[in-house]
Amino acid sequence: MKPHIALILTAAIFSVGHGAKFPASFSRCKQEDGNCLLEAITATFRNFHKGVPEIGLVPLDPLRIDKMDIVQGDGPINIVLNFMKVDITGFQHATIKKANGFTSNPTKMEINLVVPVASLVGGYKINGKVLILPIQGEGASNMTMANCDITLRWTGKLVEKTGKQFYQIDKFKVTFDTSRFYMDFTNLFNGDKALGDNMNVFLNDNWPDILKELKPAIAAAFTKIFESVVGNVFNRVPYSELYSA
Numbered sequence: 001m002k003p004h005i006a007l008i009l010t011a012a013i014f015s016v017g018h019g020a021k022f023p024a025s026f027s028r029c030k031q032e033d034g035n036c037l038l039e040a041i042t043a044t045f046r047n048f049h050k051g052v053p054e055i056g057l058v059p060l061d062p063l064r065i066d067k068m069d070i071v072q073g074d075g076p077i078n079i080v081l082n083f084m085k086v087d088i089t090g091f092q093h094a095t096i097k098k099a100n101g102f103t104s105n106p107t108k109m110e111i112n113l114v115v116p117v118a119s120l121v122g123g124y125k126i127n128g129k130v131l132i133l134p135i136q137g138e139g140a141s142n143m144t145m146a147n148c149d150i151t152l153r154w155t156g157k158l159v160e161k162t163g164k165q166f167y168q169i170d171k172f173k174v175t176f177d178t179s180r181f182y183m184d185f186t187n188l189f190n191g192d193k194a195l196g197d198n199m200n201v202f203l204n205d206n207w208p209d210i211l212k213e214l215k216p217a218i219a220a221a222f223t224k225i226f227e228s229v230v231g232n233v234f235n236r237v238p239y240s241e242l243y244s245a
């Protein structure tokens, strides 16, 4: 069974723009200027992580997610994990390593970035089994990844809307890897501290196995998040206006 993901982003602005206004300090590049793109996208994460509503860019750090469900139905990990009002932090320190496909007639595009520390912090509810042990609880959680290496790949094409060419995403996919995965769930087992502490130690001791099992579900959640983030900008800004003349 495939992991099932549902999530809702706070800011979904799907308006079609008629020429977008960029902030004065926003750096844009010529098409296919690889080095410029790496720097400009990195600078966007650094300097505009609070969002740029004019171009449909939602706040990236913290990135608020109202609701995200990870349902893992078979195998060694069998859980329903619901997150409520979680913030993902760390993206303002992202470094862009690759930006491919930013051409005049874009089809496949790709961005690879590394986030030194990415944390997902907020409310959770969990029920199920992890490597044979039952797990249950509801409270505050923190899932943190070190050296989170994320690749966004998508396909699409230019389409005409209101007389202008916009890039329309067709398929979008996120993959990621991390050098360390930390988990902290407070108030497990109705607040039984000894049981909860043991479970947190157990989870962190077994992080590679747990990450391996949860990876498709987390990647699917990232896919929804970033498809919405990237799609918002492409829906708002005519494609050629994303670049300097």
Ligand SMILES: *[C@@H]1O[C@H](CO)[C@@H](O)[C@H](O)[C@H]1NC(C)=O
Pocket (backbone or CB within 6 Å): 119, 121, 142, 143, 144, 182, 184
């Ligand atoms: C989340 O966990 C990480 C790793 O243990 C820690 O460095 C960070 O301070 C925690 N964040 C919060 C908000 O508790």
